Amino acid sequence: MTRIYFQAGPTTLPKEVMQQAKEEWDDFLGTGLNIMEHSHRGSEYEGIHEQAKTRMKRLLDIPDTHEVLFLQGGASLQFAMIPMNFIQGGKTAKYVLTGAWSEKAYKEAQKIGSCEAAITGKESEYRTLPETNYVSSENDAYLHITSNNTIYGTQWPDLHAFTHQNLVADMSSDIMSRPISVENYGLIYAGAQKNLGPSGVTAVIIRKDLLQENKSVPSILSYSVHAKNNSLYNTPPVYSIYLLNLVLGWVERSGGVIEMEKRNHNKAGVIYDTIDKSKGFYNGYATPESRSNMNITFTLPNDELEKQFIKESEANGIYGLKGHRSVGGFRASIYNAVPQDSCDSLAQFMIHFQEKYGK
Amino acid sequence: MTRIYFQAGPTTLPKEVMQQAKEEWDDFLGTGLNIMEHSHRGSEYEGIHEQAKTRMKRLLDIPDTHEVLFLQGGASLQFAMIPMNFIQGGKTAKYVLTGAWSEKAYKEAQKIGSCEAAITGKESEYRTLPETNYVSSENDAYLHITSNNTIYGTQWPDLHAFTHQNLVADMSSDIMSRPISVENYGLIYAGAQKNLGPSGVTAVIIRKDLLQENKSVPSILSYSVHAKNNSLYNTPPVYSIYLLNLVLGWVERSGGVIEMEKRNHNKAGVIYDTIDKSKGFYNGYATPESRSNMNITFTLPNDELEKQFIKESEANGIYGLKGHRSVGGFRASIYNAVPQDSCDSLAQFMIHFQEKYGK
Ligand SMILES: Cc1ncc(COP(=O)(O)O)c(C=O)c1O
Ligand SMILES: Cc1ncc(COP(=O)(O)O)c(C=O)c1O
Ligand SMILES: [Mg+2]
Ligand SMILES: [Mg+2]
Ligand SMILES: [Mg+2]
Ligand SMILES: [Mg+2]
Numbered sequence: 001m002t003r004i005y006f007q008a009g010p011t012t013l014p015k016e017v018m019q020q021a022k023e024e025w026d027d028f029l030g031t032g033l034n035i036m037e038h039s040h041r042g043s044e045y046e047g048i049h050e051q052a053k054t055r056m057k058r059l060l061d062i063p064d065t066h067e068v069l070f071l072q073g074g075a076s077l078q079f080a081m082i083p084m085n086f087i088q089g090g091k092t093a094k095y096v097l098t099g100a101w102s103e104k105a106y107k108e109a110q111k112i113g114s115c116e117a118a119i120t121g122k123e124s125e126y127r128t129l130p131e132t133n134y135v136s137s138e139n140d141a142y143l144h145i146t147s148n149n150t151i152y153g154t155q156w157p158d159l160h161a162f163t164h165q166n167l168v169a170d171m172s173s174d175i176m177s178r179p180i181s182v183e184n185y186g187l188i189y190a191g192a193q194k195n196l197g198p199s200g201v202t203a204v205i206i207r208k209d210l211l212q213e214n215k216s217v218p219s220i221l222s223y224s225v226h227a228k229n230n231s232l233y234n235t236p237p238v239y240s241i242y243l244l245n246l247v248l249g250w251v252e253r254s255g256g257v258i259e260m261e262k263r264n265h266n267k268a269g270v271i272y273d274t275i276d277k278s279k280g281f282y283n284g285y286a287t288p289e290s291r292s293n294m295n296i297t298f299t300l301p302n303d304e305l306e307k308q309f310i311k312e313s314e315a316n317g318i319y320g321l322k323g324h325r326s327v328g329g330f331r332a333s334i335y336n337a338v339p340q341d342s343c344d345s346l347a348q349f350m351i352h353f354q355e356k357y358g359k
Numbered sequence: 360m361t362r363i364y365f366q367a368g369p370t371t372l373p374k375e376v377m378q379q380a381k382e383e384w385d386d387f388l389g390t391g392l393n394i395m396e397h398s399h400r401g402s403e404y405e406g407i408h409e410q411a412k413t414r415m416k417r418l419l420d421i422p423d424t425h426e427v428l429f430l431q432g433g434a435s436l437q438f439a440m441i442p443m444n445f446i447q448g449g450k451t452a453k454y455v456l457t458g459a460w461s462e463k464a465y466k467e468a469q470k471i472g473s474c475e476a477a478i479t480g481k482e483s484e485y486r487t488l489p490e491t492n493y494v495s496s497e498n499d500a501y502l503h504i505t506s507n508n509t510i511y512g513t514q515w516p517d518l519h520a521f522t523h524q525n526l527v528a529d530m531s532s533d534i535m536s537r538p539i540s541v542e543n544y545g546l547i548y549a550g551a552q553k554n555l556g557p558s559g560v561t562a563v564i565i566r567k568d569l570l571q572e573n574k575s576v577p578s579i580l581s582y583s584v585h586a587k588n589n590s591l592y593n594t595p596p597v598y599s600i601y602l603l604n605l606v607l608g609w610v611e612r613s614g615g616v617i618e619m620e621k622r623n624h625n626k627a628g629v630i631y632d633t634i635d636k637s638k639g640f641y642n643g644y645a646t647p648e649s650r651s652n653m654n655i656t657f658t659l660p661n662d663e664l665e666k667q668f669i670k671e672s673e674a675n676g677i678y679g680l681k682g683h684r685s686v687g688g689f690r691a692s693i694y695n696a697v698p699q700d701s702c703d704s705l706a707q708f709m710i711h712f713q714e715k716y717g718k
Contacts, residue, residue, distance in 0.1 A: 012392060025380075072596075076579045077579050080578075080580060234435035236558065237559035238559070
């Protein structure tokens with residue numbers, strides 16, 4: 001039985017990408033080496049690095065006012081780099097709290113400089129996204145948002161709700177899943193391991209006027225140093241960027257972010273439909289208006305049924321559904337590389353499971 | 360013609376490792392996925408993570424007083440993390456300057472806290488390692504050394520020359536190439552991309568008493584946070600660690616670090632011999648007593664010959680010899696995975712080249 005997977009990340013990459021990487025494994029461009037065995041200063045890697053940047057720009061329609069960086073350290077390193085680079089001159093950073101990851105980003109910023117929670121959705125246990133009634137202040141270093149809340153399964157339906165001179169967005173779990181207006185942001189960041197590739201690389205899109213030199217920030221933690229060195233200040237994670245580039249090629253050939261958005265909407269649709277038609281057997285965690293098209297969270301009436309659900313789903317070749325411990329229940333993560341078929345199979349399984357155990 | 364490579368890193372991995380990774384590409388342990396597509400919280404990855412730690416401990420004879428960590432960010436991130444974690448309480452960090460990388464480590468530390476150059480080999484243009492006449496002080500946060508100087512091609516012949524309560528060593532370019540006495544160190548670090556695997560992961564060996572919690576250090580930059588979370592504080596670079604683990608398996612099967620040291624000594628021997636017998640046609644950059652068994656640096660009598668040397672070496676299938684711009688000439692990096700054969704071929708080529716162009 002072919003297994004299907006719904007992990008929150010790292011997770012499945014497009015089959016075509018894995019196939020191409022396998023074909024190039026032994027002999028990248030006739031060199032007799034895998035690309036990961038090449039110097040990051042050589043022409044073989046350079047071609048990939050530049051192509052990945054160009055594809056990012058094209059796919060997300062990134063204007064010339066912005067730079068693309070590929071960094072290490074995961075999205076979690078951005079939680080530290082952002083305040084280290086941008087809280088200065090008596091300014092205060094503002095955070096919009098919509099889940100575990102934005103709380104973590106906020107907590108890390110508190111170690112570094114002045115910051116405040118601008119809005120919080122905590123009262124709803126992060127089931128619902130809060131009102132976007134924040135009025136920006138001259139004294140704000142930036143306003144930090146999380147576009148998709150991986151753990152709770154909520155996603156801002158309209159990112160235009162936020163306007164801020166320095167809007168910073170953690171898009172780790174929904175970048176490249178729908179069009180965005182990059183010109184509205186000071187900085188966007190995303191760990192690759194959901195929609196962009198394997199773990200080990202983080203994409204950063206930064207407005208060039210934010211690339212101010214600051215001698216007190218360690219070089220490796222300075223956006224301006226990375227930008228000046230075209231993300232080659234030190235040895236990049238060559239193979240992760242190689243695969244990211246292949247994934248971007250796959251997104252392009254598939255029709256870009258508009259097509260991704262359509263697919264994700266349809267994929268999520270069949271699962272949310274199943275939840276909604278279950279008369280409460282499946283209980284969606286997120287309120288309908290805040291639902292994510294990337295991470296679908298739900299619970300079952302009791303623990304026993306939840307154990308049975310995992311057992312039978314795996315017996316049916318369906319893996320990676322266990323929810324995050326802070327929410328419990330289940331989470332189906334359906335990033336770009338998860339095909340409609342897998343979502344249809346999950347919905348079918350859910351319907352059969354309810355027929356068997358619901359009354 | 361099969362090419363042979365001598366890059367400074369990233370560079371060639373053992374053929375056996377690349378073969379195994381290729382065999383497991385499509386279907387890691389019957390899961391139908393590559394290991395990089397698995398969650399870092401799942402049992403498949405967990406097995407690799409633990410095995411890599413265990414192999415590091417076994418191969419380097421790491422005592423229970425020390426912890427092994429796998430981090431992102433390259434060795435360059437360690438240049439920042441070390442002073443951020445350890446310069447405190449009015450202490451001063453001391454640096455031994457033996458090349459470009461130790462200078463960089465020192466420069467980064469200066470942005471973070473109090474530090475001083477304890478000894479420097481700069482007067483010799485880093486051709487010779489300096490006297491190890493440093494007397495440690497109670498007030499030292501740590502003493503930082505670089506075991507092998509990748510760019511200049513020097514290597515401390517005997518690391519026992521240094522004793523310090525908190526000896527910190529950048530072993531990026533010679534870890535796992537010879538036995539070391541881990542108990543003498545407070546911290547050892549190494550970017551993987553020379554002797555341990557592909558780029559994207561950094562190995563850190565840290566004495567447990569140095570794992571003090573410090574709330575003002577961002578979590579992602581705190582050794583104590585990484586240790587407490589068994590290097591799973593955030594998503595690890597799964598595939599880099601997978602390959603690192605395969606490389607460690609290969610070192611074990613090959614006979615461990617004692618065998619590596621013997622091989623590296625013999626490999627370097629044939630090239631240094633060729634230099635020494637060339638009557639000055641090949642001019643070694645490092646003085647003989649400071650020579651590295653990892654990076655062999657040399658120049659030719661003039662620019663024209665150097666151009667010709669690169670041209671003919673590539674025509675003979677020999678790649679990656681161009682020296683770092685700060686030294687010029689050539690550098691043959693002969694890390695663990697470079698076989699004796701490749702070194703013999705290079706020596707043969709050098710002899711023929713001299714026969715043709717030397718007089
Ligand atoms: C929204 C979001 N931000 C940040 C992170 C942390 O990413 P990393 O593990 O790469 O540090 C995650 C990981 O799941 C995430 O989903
Ligand atoms: C001795 C030494 N230290 C540090 C580095 C920097 O490593 P990274 O590029 O992983 O930051 C290198 C890279 O060549 C090195 O040789
Ligand atoms: Mg997650
Ligand atoms: Mg969340
Ligand atoms: Mg180097
Ligand atoms: Mg050096």
